[in-house]
C-alpha cells in the first residue's frame with residue numbers, strides 16, 4: 001500500500017502524473033464529482049490546523065466522498081493516553097484513507113506501519129508537510145507551465161522553515177534551476193542542505209542579504225515569515241525585519257511574470273498592497289492546494305474518472 | 309592471565325579496551341546459556357590494551373551491532389580449535405533498539421512499545437538517522 005509521509009517519497013513521474021490529474025480536475029470538475037462516492041476520509045488532527053484540514057475535507061467532498069475525524073488532541077482518544085498506533089488501527093477500520101497531523105516528528109510514519117489504509121502526512125511538527133510541497137509544485141507548474149529552467153528566490157527564515165527545505169529538495173530534481181537565498185545571516189539556509197543538495201547535485205545557488213539586488217532575476221519569489229522569537233535581541237529584529245518585507249516599491253524592478261508565493265498564514269512579510277498585483281499568487285496557491293489534494297487522494301485510493 | 313581457548317564458538321578480538329561489557333549487553337549474551345569469557349585489558353601489540361570476548365559452543369549470534377559499536381573488532385569463528393573464518397565487522401544498515409532517539413520532538417519520545425530504529429544515512433561519515441524524525445544520532 002502506498003502512503004505519503006515524506007515529500008521525497010514521490011518520484012518525479014508520480015508527481016507529474018498528479019499534476020496532470022489536478023489540471024484535468026480543474027478543467028473538468030463535473031467528471032470527478034462522484035469518483036470517491038462511498039469513500040471516507042478520516043482527518044486525524046492531533047493538533048489544530050484549520051486551513052490544512054479544511055483543504056483536505058473540501059478535496060474529499062468535491063470528489064463525492066465523505067469525511068470524519070477530529071481536529072485537536074483534547075477531543076481525541078490521545079487525550080486519554082492512546083498511542084498513535086492504536087488510534088490508527090481503530091480508525092483504519094472506519095475510513096478508506098487517513099490524513100494525519102501530529103505535533104511529534106515521525107508520527108505519520110508510525111501510523112503508516114500500522115494502518116490498513118493509505119496514510120497522508122498532513123504535517124508532523126517541524127518535520128515534513130508533503131501536501132504543502134505538492135501545493136507549491138502545483139502552483140509553479142500552473143503559473144509557469146513548467147517546473148524546469150527558472151530562478152527561484154527564497155526569502156525570509158531559511159534556517160527553520162521546513163517548507164523552504166522541502167521545496168528546495170523537490171525543485172532540485174528538475175533541469176536548470178537556480179536558487180537565490182535571501183535571508184539575514186542569522187537565518188541562513190543550514191549548511192547540510194547546501195552540502196547535501198546544492199553541492200552534491202552541482203546546482204547553482206547564491207546567498208544574498210537583500211531582496212532588491214536580485215529582484216530582476218527572479219521567476220519565483222517564495223516568501224516566508226521572519227519570526228521575532230528567532231532573534232537574540234529586539235534590536236536585531238527591528239534592524240532586519242524591513243529588509244525581508246515585500247512591498248510594491250521593491251516589486252518595481254521585478255519581472256512582469258514573476259510569481260510570488262507564500263505558504264500562509266502571513267503576518268506582515270508581504271504588504272497587503274501587493275495582494276492586488278497580478279503577480280501575487282499566494283491565495284491562488286491555497287486553491288491549487290485543494291486540487292492537488294484531490295489528485296493525491298484519487299491516486300492513493302487508486303480511483304479514476306470513467307473516460308467516455 | 310590465561311584463559312582456555314575454546315573448541316567451537318566465536319572470539320571477538322581487538323575490542324577497544326573497556327567496551328567489552330557494553331558489547332556483552334548489546335549482543336544479549338547475558339540471556340544465553342553458553343559460557344562466555346570476557347577478558348579486559350589484555351595486552352595487544354597493535355593497540356596497547358584491548359578487550360576480548362570468547363563465546364563457546366554457539367555460532368548463531370547476530371553480530372550486526374558490532375560494526376556500530378566498534379568498527380575495529382575482528383570476529384573469529386572457531387571450529388575444532390581452529391580459526392575457520394575471520395572477518396572484520398561492517399557498519400550495519402539498520403540498528404534496532406540499541407540507541408534511543410534523543411530528539412524531544414520525535415514521536416519515539418511519547419509512543420509506547422515502539423522500536424527505536426536508526427538507518428545508516430552516510431557510510432563514509434558513519435552517520436545514523438532515526439527512521440521517524442530523521443534526527444542524527446547524537447554522540448554518546
Ligand SMILES: [Zn+2]
Pocket residue numbers: 106409410411414415416438439440441442443
Ligand atoms: Zn527520532
